[in-house]
Amino acid sequence: MSDDTAPPRPRKFAHGIDVIETHRIADVIRRHGDRFLNRVYTPDEIAHCRGRIPELAVRFAAKEAVMKALGTGIRGVGWKDIEILPNRRGKPLVFLYGRGAKRAEEIELRGLEISMTHLADLAMASVVGERASPRPKTPAARRQRPPPHPGERPPMKLVTAAEMRQLEAAAIAAGSSEAQLMEEAGLAVAQESWMLLGTLEGRRILVLAGPGNNGGDGLVAARHLYDWGAEVAVYLPAGHRDESRCDELRAREVPLLMGEDDPDGAQLRARLEAADLVIDALFGIGQRLPLDPASPVGRALAALSAVRAGSYQPPKVVAVDLPTGLDSDSGAVDPLLVVPDMTVTFGLPKVGMYQAPGSDAVGRVQVIDIGIPKEALNAVALELITSRWVRQHLPARPADANKGTFGRVLVVGGSSRYRGAVLLAARGAYRAGAGLVTIAAAEDLAAGLAPALPEATGCRCPPPREAPSPPRLRRRSARSGPPPVRPSSAPASPSPMTPARSPGPPSPIPPIAPAASSSTPMRSTPSPPWTTPRPGSTRGPSSPPPRRDGAAPPHHHPRSPARPSRRRPHGRRALGCVVVLKGAHTVVAEPGGAAALCPFANPLLATAGSGDVLAGIIAGYLAQGADPFTAARLGVYLHAAVAEAAEPEFGRAGLLAGDIADRLPVSSGT
Ligand SMILES: NC(=O)C1=CN([C@@H]2O[C@H](COP(=O)(O)OP(=O)(O)OC[C@H]3O[C@@H](n4cnc5c(N)ncnc54)[C@H](O)[C@@H]3O)[C@@H](O)[C@H]2O)[C@@H](O)CC1
Ligand SMILES: Nc1ncnc2c1ncn2[C@@H]1O[C@H](COP(=O)(O)OP(=O)(O)O)[C@@H](O)[C@H]1O
Ligand SMILES: [K+]
Ligand SMILES: [Mg+2]
Structure with a gap:
């Protein structure tokens, strides 16, 4: 149902065409007679056609053409939901009922015109109308998108x-x-x-x-x-x-x-x-x-x-x-x-x-x-993250915004071994739309980081041995603004990280993203809003990591480790936070019991640093005001959508983690 208060959706043509050999309809009718007629045609159509094969055949083609224009195929719309009858001057008109009418309403279909013709053994029909675009395409339309509300299509x-x-x-x-x-x-x-x-x-x-x-x-x-x-x-x-x-x-x-x-x-x-x-x-x-x-x-x-x-x-x-x-x-x-x-x-x-x-x-x-x-x-409880859901939940980007509107992210970390991790996370956060990203790295690394990402600001982070206690970190981030994010492979500090809470608008401070790969125990401190382990890296799920080679594990089924229904409850309840269980078809679960599955499995993501980019992307959405479960779902979907979109260009290998960050805006627009 269209909402009168919503801005109009952009419109485009709806077109459908179909052709059929007339003798095929003749054969079906000879063999199945009324059973076929009653299944496909309405009583008025049967009365109008009076058994004339070309009339019946062209209507058959017309119904398929209408189904194509409705964009449903023959799933969901019955043959008799579509009726083609002439007006008094003989011009054919399309009438829609039941699921056909419902679908037309959903896509705001207007002015469905039909043209039909037959020639010797062929009958053909073409229909054209105007419908609302499934998604806003222009930046202006995107800005006008109404905020998500509970009445929207369910996941x-x-x-x-x-x-x-x-x-x-x-x-x-x-x-x-x-x-x-x-x-x-x-x-x-x-x-x-x-x-x-x-x-x-x-x-x-x-x-x-x-x-x-x-x-x-x-x-x-x-x-x-x-x-x-x-x-x-x-x-x-x-x-x-x-x-x-x-x-x-x-x-x-x-x-x-x-x-x-x-x-x-x-x-x-x-x-x-x-x-x-x-x-x-x-x-x-x-x-x-x-x-x-x-x-x-x-x-x-x-x-x-x-x-x-x-x-x-x-x-x-x-x-x-x-x-x-x-x-x-x-x-x-x-x-x-x-x-x-x-x-x-x-x-x-x-x-x-x-x-x-x-x-x-x-x-x-x-x-x-x-x-x-x-x-x-x-x-x-479990939902699939869909592109529709993502489009509906991306943070708003008002035209009159300034960088403060989009929040700040603090990335904490950096060691000589994982020098790139903070940069990748910071890049992910920026590309996801964060207003300001600050990197807190040890002094000896900080100088080298600045040229690699001049857009990021820096703040001094003590060397690992004197890492700040969580309260100190919180105080610091309240003073200097940004919230800390620690990318997964950057074990900068031996001390556990805790979430830093926002001192208040307009710069909500998204909390940190400690990841389990650094084996930091997280239970001794207040729970982070989310964590991004890989299978096997949390203590809950006892199963081995899932196979990522796509091969069928012979006779290894019902206990497969990739089974979210088995993996779900442990981590998130124990940790009391949103859990992002990474891998092919990443699972995002929140402590309340809801969980979401990423529809994508793609080996292009199996590259060093891609998890760091993901942590940064999620922090970027948090900074823009998304709640942790939403931010994690957005990040997980769009991170993997980049790989899907890159496949025609790269095939199955060769995408770099940095490329994932840099291509993110393109996948956010689709
Ligand atoms: N759940 C629903 O809402 C609906 C279910 N429907 C259909 O019903 C199906 C489920 O039907 P059933 O419960 O009858 O189960 P199935 O038709 O899937 O299996 C039939 C029976 O085969 C036997 N069997 C299973 N594995 C076997 C094996 N390896 N070797 C030998 N025998 C084996 C079992 O006794 C099983 O009950 C659904 O998949 C769906 O197609 C639909 O009719 C519509 C609605
Ligand atoms: N086959 C795959 N299909 C989909 N996503 C994958 C696949 N392999 C890895 N990923 C994703 O790539 C990222 C890897 O993260 P991680 O293992 O932490 O790498 P790193 O620590 O090097 O950044 C995760 O987001 C994970 O979900
Ligand atoms: K089957
Ligand atoms: Mg990692």
Whole structure:
């Protein structure tokens, strides 16, 4: 819903185009008659078209063109949410209902004009309108952005399998049923499969259906895809517990192949070789890993793998809810997993889809709303940090600001071994937008630092042996302004660091950032607002560091160290502060129980000093008034977003920590 008091969002064209071969629609109608018509067209459209194939075909293209203009694909907008009918003079008009109308409202769509044409066997439609830009692009628009408020779109949450089952129970308590949820899920899989293939007519689809509800979703998808004109077959390696779903398919004469009737797998192989698309509905959140390679499911996956590897035109793969072989909670990957082109996941994405190595094993992720009550989602603790969230929470940069508006950061540290660390942190803080950065380094180093970052001011820091006590440091920072930040690899002082609190506006003093890599005990002093350990460097999590090579750890799943649900609680509760657990898919957790996961894993960040830059960036956002949890999420996301953006230029290696700082403003703008 647009807010009347908000400044207008910049506008841009919304365009969609689609073309279809008329005979394909004729064939579907011949085979499926009213079932197809009633599924795709509104009663008024059916009445208007009176069975005329070119009229029906061009409307089919028109609906897809509208979906493209809405920017949704066919996910989320039903065929009958879009209606194309002529006005009295015969000019076609687009009417939107239900989710189509909702989406149009969200993007502030205006004036959707349609043009349709057909020629011999082709029908084509093009629509154009005007919509609000998804994000402010110009600096002026950015300055005008309203401050974040609680009414904004909720963050993307991530769930474990157990949490997903609770949400499912909440949906059922609110009036849905398991069968209804499965219908929603299966329909979405069918729609996404259609979108992936482009057309269904003449396309061969093989559904690999497991014994449980994941298999049930696959059977519903098979039913729709058959009704819409695809050539569908279903392979059930271990049978299915819901006979009525199988009967729906038998009634349509969809071939159902049972694993026990195909002992040598020859029929399965033949079907796989002929398929344009394979739907993996073997196991979802109910899977227990490791998979047994000798089991019927294991053999089906091995056959799919072999066909994919050995075929000139391998079938596309769509995974239902989760790829079979992916641990929903840890992201551990079974060696039998076949990486899909797309995963259609229900309700919310699963944590394991954003944990290495699982994040590389899911293909494109489509999240499908299956009607989980909004209130139930609030109970989910872990969220994914998204670019939308980041845009909404970056500190405001008013045009009439002066440097005092943006706060001050004090970086404390510097040793002959880690001479660059303070500079990198200071650079990160400046690039994040801090108004003033001061470096407090030992006298012998300070002179060398000034030319490297002339923008930073300096203040004398006693040599390590006489390092200031926390109260002295606090007094000093209150006197000289800036708050201390100690970059992670700069063990300047043997004494623990404590947060320095702001003496008051206009220069909020962001507290220090001691990092666990210097092995400083932090519990003996008041808690810092955040800390940035790497896995293994805090005392809480007992697991070894996560693998960063992206390889599937064979049979190493449910206890994977990269599992935030296991790692989360310890550090942050013990330390009483926000914890940034660094690595691929960094986790940020706050003592209250909320946690956020970075969507990125990128080896460009695995370079010395990048953690120091991160500490500085976070301090930079703190200095600008962000609370510690927000500052840490902003910093972690944008730090990694730099690497993502740099990948086309650098590939997988060669970014320097200093480059991360220097490229930060570019990633903040996107
Ligand atoms: N949670 C939800 O809100 C919804 C769940 N739905 C679907 O239901 C799925 C979960 O269904 P289920 O709980 O039936 O579980 P699955 O369908 O994932 O697994 C079925 C059964 O297979 C068996 N199994 C698991 N691992 C095995 C292994 N390695 N070897 C042999 N047998 C094994 C288990 O007994 C398990 O219960 C979800 O992934 C999703 O696809 C949807 O229908 C819609 C709503
Ligand atoms: N594979 C990876 N994917 C994403 N981020 C990574 C990866 N490897 C390292 N990082 C990030 O790089 C930074 C490294 O920090 P750290 O280990 O403290 O390095 P240093 O002490 O040299 O600055 C952290 O922010 C970490 O999250
Ligand atoms: K699956
Ligand atoms: Mg470090």
